[in-house]
Structures are given as C-alpha cells and as structure tokens.
Amino acid sequence: MKMVIQKLAAALIALAMIAAPNVGLTSAWAQSKVTIAVGGGACLCYLPTVLAKQLGEYEKEGLAVDIVDLKGGSDALKAVLGGSADVVSGYFDHCVNLAARHQELVSFVVYDRYPGEALVVSPKHTGEIKSIKDLAGKKVGVSAPGSSTDFFLKYLLKRNGVDPTSVAVIGVGLGGTAVAAMEQGQIDAAVMLDPSVTVLQGNHPDLRILSDTRTGKDTLDVFGGEYPGGALYSTAAWVAGHDKEAQALTQAILNTLGWIHSHSAEEIMAKMPPEMVGKNKELYLAALKNTLPMYSQTGKMDPKGANAVLAVFSLSSPDVAKANIDVTKTYTDKFVDRARKTTGSNAK
Template sequence: MYNKKFWKQLLIALALFLAGWFTFGQAQAQGKPEKTKVTIAVGGKNLFYYLPLTIAERLGYFKEEGLDVEIVDFAGGAKALQAVVGGSADVVSGAFEHTIGLQAKGQRYQEFVLQGRAPQIVLVVSNKTMPGFKSIADLKGKKIGVTAPGSSTNMMANFVLAKAGLKPSDVSFIGVGASAGAVAAMRSGQIDAMANLDPVISMLTQKNEVRIASDTRTLKDTQAVFGGNMPSGCLYASAAFIQQNPNTTQALTNAMVRALKWLQKAGPSDIVKTVPESYLLGDRALYLAAWDKVKEAISPDGMMPADGPRTAQNMLQQFDAELKGKTIRLEDTYTNAFVQKANAKYK
C-alpha cells in the first residue's frame, strides 16, 4: 500500500510536468510562422554562392522550422530581385548590395541572414579572343559575360573596370547565366571576358582557357579588391514582409544558420551526397576542387560584419549614378537580430 508521501511526490511531479507542457505549448504557439508557405527567388542556385540555401532545403531544415519553401531559380540575381519587387516571390537569396540600390530608389529592403562573407566572383579573360591581354584597360570595347545584367557579377565587373578608369558604357555586358551556358559562351568566343562564380570558373581555368584578372573567392583577395569585408549572398526581403512576418523570418534564419553550421563541419563527400547531381556539371573532382577554393567565403554564423554595408556602398558609388547625392541609411539595409537568436538556438 502506497503512503501519503509517495502520493504527494507524485502529484508534485505531475503538476510540474503539466506546467512545463503548458509553457512549451505557449512557446510553440508564440513561435508559429505567420506565413508557412514562402517563395524564395534565387539567381543561379547551383553556384557555391547559394550553397547554404540548397543545404537548408535538401536537409529539411525549412520543413523542421514549420515552413513549406518553394525556391524559384532565375538566370541571375537581378532577375530574382525583380520577382520579389513584382510580388511573385517573398524573399530573395541574392547579393546584399541590392538592398542599397533599392533604398536609393525609395524602396526599403533588408538583409536578415548572411550566406557569404566574400563575393566569390571572379573576372576572367579569354585566352582565345584576347591572347595579348595585359591589363583591365584592354577590356575597353569588349564583350563581358555576366550571370544577368544588373546582377552582382555585373556590379563586380563595373567596380573593377572603374578602378581602371573605364565606365560601364565602355564595354558590352551580355547575360550568360551561371551554368553550362556560361562555359559555352566563353569557349565559343561569344564573349571576351566574364564575371562568374564557381564551379563555372574552375571549369574554365583547369584547361587554361581563361586567365584570372580579379578574384574574390578568399577573404584576403576580397579585402584587396574592395578595401574591406564585402558581404555577398544573403536572404533579404521587404521591410514590410519582415515586420508582418517576424516568426516566419526567424524560421527562415534558423534554417539557414543550421545550414551554415553544417557546412563548417561537412566533408567533401557530405556535400557531394547532399547537392543535386546536376550541380557537379559532370565532374565531381572539379566540383570538390572548386569547393576547396571558396569554402572560406561561406559565413560561419550568418552575421553581417560591421564594416560590410559601408564597403558595399563604397563599391556601388564608384559606378552607380543613381547613388550620387542620395543619403543611404545603411542601418536600415540589414539586421542581425534574427541571426543572434538563431545562433543562441543552434550552437
């Protein structure tokens, strides 16, 4: 026969259990995403630039945060941006500097989780059409391939040209995408130079088809080109979307931070097993060699570096006439609030 002490302890334990369950239920209710179906626009999903997005999707991190995410792939970041501004997507996985350009046009968009801490963009010159290339000035009057006009590859090329005294109008920019089409455009001689990313760049450099004119795949090279930390791929959305959907934004950030942390620990075989076969462009060894060149560029925690927004603004001001005379509130172009919570949750 049980004594009174036993029953008293059992009732206390039961009360504590129910109190904990109630608190847990409340926390769950408070954290429920306001919008569970989210469309993310991206320009060139196969690129390492966007690898954290693919990892979050393939490992089910979005689903575990209560989200049904649809990722729509475009030829370049400028096209992905148009999708969000036009209302056919909620969030962009794209270059941070677009938030600055949008603010100059009176539109407030905000970055909320960083994917890359270096742009990974490489400007290469064709050995076929420009065998005598000596300096950036030689590109005057030439055709330069970019993922899409107005994209981050276009911006990087504009910046490198500006440092050499050339204006965007001194060259012809041609959209070539971020996959096999870009490689084909270079090999066929349709373009004289190209600003693109890995694995596309590694496919061309391995056979000595191009020479590198400017490289931003490592932190050191990035700082040499831009003069500071240059943020790159990120998730950004309109300020209105973030304000109206804070729990959804937090859920997206949580999934992305988990993906970033997974990438910090993953081995080459883990990555190859996780990404779609098409990402390898038919050459697994090349894909892994390219990953080795860019892995330092992946953000370890999703945090925007303190000098990042200013570096991006300085870059744009070198060639973007729309920014001249405009006051940009850089503090409105990003927030680390969601990332800080995600890092507290996922160590």
C-alpha cells in the first residue's frame, strides 16, 4: 500500500510539472502580440513608450509588446509600412506628410505636447555660425533623412530664407552618435533632442542653440501654438482591424502618463533601462526634469496643434500644400475618450 501511495504521489508531481509550463503558455497565448517601432528609444521624447513596458502596463492590458529600437522616425515608419512592425512610436507629423501621398496613417494616442527639438551649433563651429542663415553650404545632422528632425530643419531653413537644397543633411542618430559627431566637428550643426542637448550643454556651457522647442513658450515662438510631437500611430487599416489592441495600447500609455505626472523625475529615472540613462545620471536627470512638462496629461490631440503641423508642412512641402489634406483624418481621439469613459485613466 505504501508503494502504491508513493507511486501515486510521484505521478501527481510529474503531472504538475507537465501542467505548469502549459499554464504559462496558455497565459502567453492569450496575450495579443504587438510590435512597436521606435525611432530612437533613448530619446526622452519617446520615454512614455519605453516606460510603459518597464512598468508592466502593456502586460496589464493583455499585450505582449516587443519594442524595436531604430535609428530615426523614418526608419520606424518604414518598418510599419513594410510589415515588420505594427505600430510606430514617433512624431505625428509623419501622418500628415504621408497623407499627401495618399497613404493613410492614423495617430490614436498622443504623449508629447510639443516636439522637444533643438537646432544646435557644433561646439567647434560656434564662431562661424551665429544664425540659421549661416547654415547655407554647411553640413547639418538629423536623426535620419526623412525623419521629423529633417522636417524641422527644412521648415526652419525655408522660414529664414535659406534654400534647403543648399544644406547637406546627414543622418547621425539621436543619442551618443549625434553628440560625438557634434563634438568632433564632423557636422556644423544638428537637430537634436534631450537628453543629448543637455549632455552637450553640460560639456559645453556656451553651446549655441539657434532654435528650440523644448518648452511650451519656445514652441509657441517657433510654431505659433502647440505642436504635437510623439504619438502612437499606424496605418488606418491596422487601427480599424485591431480595435482591441489599439485600445489596450492607449490605456497603457494613459496609465503611464498618469504615473509620470504623479512621480518625481528621480523615480522615473530609476525605472528606465540603465543603458538608456547612460553613465552621466546627473545630466540625464536634469534633462528629464526639463522634459516633464512636455508629456501630455490627456493623451488627446490638440486640433489647433494638428492644424499647425499641416500649416508647417504646407510651407515646406509643395506636395502637402497642394494635396488638400483633411487633417482630422490623420488622428482619432476615440480610444482615449473610450478609455476615460469606461475604465477611467490615471492621466490627469
């Protein structure tokens, strides 16, 4: 009898060991898989997307999210258009720009109230470049050609009477590669974002910034109003066919925005991957503190901001100017409205 009981116990243990992984697999299979392409994950403008994963917000909403970190927004966009990613975490202005080519992209949750871009002069060329007009014939870095940093540069050049074709545009990324290119004088200037701008300022206190959109006031000076930056967007077909996933992503970002606005910069930094924070934690923290007001508290698109994006692109792109774009078709607030109505949101 004792041997029978021992055999039964061993059999039960074996069954439990076999069943355990199956339970995990069932749980994993129940999750919807979504791949998000990010155009430079270390950039603070994309922090909510990365932080949501660090906080486990995607998992809470039933999503298995894979974040693919790419060099620039144009590369992230290509990943979605090419089918290797589902959603872009990038700048809303791509949705407007692509509308001129009859490619329907839809933003469904906004996490940046303004772009956070700055046109900065290389420390080695401060003496010769004192205004945007001085960039004619120079080499200017952007994250990647065709990215939002490139759009921003072309807008500023045209606005200041400089022919964009007279400037050599060079892709240098957004992080350490951009800082190195600037410090080594490989380029004359660059459109950069934090934390890279703050890192460069820490090393070069006399750093010359020709245009800045890292605060609401600066954005107002440059664009005349709020100008939405980072958002989650995808093709209109994906958004229409993946209502559940788009809703879950929206809720995860809203929860993360709420968490951001209810915690200190130090607490936020502690949650970020160490490789994104980098070795100089003090400069990263300083940049983060400066960036916090940039993050949306609602997740909604400002209609005036969307119109401002269209106006800027109409000025810098003849194709956009003559396309008669209905900008309201490039974004939707329905997922944000639904999230706040049905489950509430931690975002203020």
